[in-house]
Amino acid sequence: MCTNLVIAGDSPVSEICAEGLSFYAEALKGDGISEEGPECLLALGLLRRTPGGRFAAVPPGLAAHSVMRPVEKTIEEAQQALSVARSSLHRAEAVYWGSARGDDETSSIRVVRGADVISATLSSAVHSCREELLTAQPGGGRPQELLEAALASDLPALRRGVRQRTIYQHTVRTHGPTLCYVERVSAAGAEVRTLDEVFDRLIVCDRRIAFVPDPVAERRQVALAIEHPGVVRYLVGLFEHSWERAVPLPSTPNEYRPPLLLDETRRAVLQLMVNGYTDKTIAGRLGMSVRTVATHMAKAAEAFDSRSRAQLAYMIAKSGLLDEELPEPDDRAPVTPRSVQSPYTASTGLASSHSPGR
Numbered sequence: 565m566c567t568n569l570v571i572a573g574d575s576p577v578s579e580i581c582a583e584g585l586s587f588y589a590e591a592l593k594g595d596g597i598s599e600e601g602p603e604c605l606l607a608l609g610l611l612r613r614t615p616g617g618r619f620a621a622v623p624p625g626l627a628a629h630s631v632m633r634p635v636e637k638t639i640e641e642a643q644q645a646l647s648v649a650r651s652s653l654h655r656a657e658a659v660y661w662g663s664a665r666g667d668d669e670t671s672s673i674r675v676v677r678g679a680d681v682i683s684a685t686l687s688s689a690v691h692s693c694r695e696e697l698l699t700a701q702p703g704g705g706r707p708q709e710l711l712e713a714a715l716a717s718d719l720p721a722l723r724r725g726v727r728q729r730t731i732y733q734h735t736v737r738t739h740g741p742t743l744c745y746v747e748r749v750s751a752a753g754a755e756v757r758t759l760d761e762v763f764d765r766l767i768v769c770d771r772r773i774a775f776v777p778d779p780v781a782e783r784r785q786v787a788l789a790i791e792h793p794g795v796v797r798y799l800v801g802l803f804e805h806s807w808e809r810a811v812p813l814p815s816t817p818n819e820y821r822p823p824l825l826l827d828e829t830r831r832a833v834l835q836l837m838v839n840g841y842t843d844k845t846i847a848g849r850l851g852m853s854v855r856t857v858a859t860h861m862a863k864a865a866e867a868f869d870s871r872s873r874a875q876l877a878y879m880i881a882k883s884g885l886l887d888e889e890l891p892e893p894d895d896r897a898p899v900t901p902r903s904v905q906s907p908y909t910a911s912t913g914l915a916s917s918h919s920p921g922r
Contacts (some may be wrong), residue, residue, distance in 0.1 A: 577608040579636060587611075591621035607631075654692070674792040675778065682787045683713075686767060688774060690717045693769040697721060697728040698803050702762035702850035705739025715748060722752040729755045731803070731810050733762055733851035734829050757810030760832035761849055763802055764908055774799045833860040835886050838877045 574583045580588075584602040584672075588610055591597050598617050603768075605611035608629035614620050676682050690697065698720075711877040722728055728749065736742040736758060744758050774796045778786035790796060811828075829850065843857045850857075863875070870876040880886060 575630065576693045578604040579602045579611075580608060584610075588621055589618065635701045636643075639660045641667060653688075659786065673795065674789045674791075676775075676787045676789050677785065679785060680795055682775075682785075685789060687717055687788075687791065689767075689769045689773055689775070690721055693721055693726050694724065695727050696768075696772050697770075698764050698766070698768040698800065699729070700731045700763060700764065700766040700803060700806065702733055702734040702851055703840060704733060705742040706736075706745075708741045711741055711745040715745060718749050718754070719752055722749065722754055727755075728753070729807060730757075730805075731762055731806055732813070734760055734811075735815065735850065735856075756813040757807060758813050759806055759810045760828050762851070766799060766803060768796065768803065771796060771800055830860045831886060833857055834864055834880055837861065837873070838881055839885065 565862055579622050581602060581604055587599075587601045588605055591601070591611060599619065601611050601619055603634075609630050610622050610624065611619050626908060676685050683846070730749075746754075750756060758860070763776050772791065774790045776788050776790065776799070788891040790799070809898075832850055833846055836849065841849070843854050843861070847854045847857045861873075864880070865871075865876050867874055868879045870879055
């Protein structure tokens with residue numbers, strides 16, 4: 565029975581059903597058939613009434629033009645409208661940014677208010693990006709809906725030849741949605757690395773315009789759009805410094821979490837603890853949950869056989885453990901990390917408790 569109907573503009577198109585195919589095969593055998601037949605055959609022009617009142621089967625090639633042409637016309641009109649809208653908005657954007665900049669250099673740092681306005685402004689900037697897109701995303705794994713929205717703009721940019729580099733925190737290596745996003749953009753040519761602590765959220769398009777959260781307002785509601793060349797150059801320098809220290813995130817899911825990275829993360833947790841930060845502050849800075857911070861603390865306390873936070877901080881500081889350097893990661897083989905026991909593991913026995921890809 566005909567139930568599937570697709571609307572393309574003002575042109576409804578029926579999907580042919582099993583009954584329609586069977587009826588069409590019977591109609592092809594004779595000079596016509598007295599029954600009207602399924603609605604899909606009539607809608608697709610595969611069955612037409614003859615002057616004698618019977619119904620005759622029509623070759624698909626003859627029916628195609630009358631059915632497909634209205635749909636093709638709708639697509640052509642939509643593409644033309646999209647082209648006009650895109651061109652108009654790009655021209656208006658140039659006027660907008662020129663007006664916002666003004667004659668005073670300080671006006672090249674503009675406040676963008678409202679989550680929807682921030683999203684639209686970022687999307688427009690990414691769509692106009694032609695050479696390079698730099699992003700730093702602290703805070704661990706990102707929500708699924710944000711990642712899907714990012715794919716919608718990132719993949720077209722990569723197809724245009726834009727070089728995209730992103731820095732996350734180590735904690736994304738166990739976050740499934742973020743890993744799926746990374747796999748998609750990496751396959752399209754993006755580069756992704758991770759650090760224990762990222763300086764702050766940052767997006768830079770073509771080293772021309774940078775976006776950062778307003779430090780004194782609600783992060784998701786207010787952002788700064790920066791076009792001052794000196795400030796943008798400074799922010800790019802921060803990114804490049806972090807990029808050099810970051811560890812490549814493989815584009816395949818089989819080796820996302822080398823054991824060495826857990827050592828780095830735990831060292832970062834303990835270093836902040838020794839410096840006097842609370843578990844909540846440590847969690848916020850390293851992009852992990854308070855519970856994960858407590859787990860790292862518990863394993864360290866077990867290894868040092870300490871009975872209090874103060875005693876643990878004293879014993880770690882006295883041991884000189886945090887002064888030791890971990891081996892540099894091998895950037896030439898990011899998918900299969902070297903099998904190296906770090907000084908941290910050797911000194912404390914705090915081996916990795918997470919398997920790769922978990």
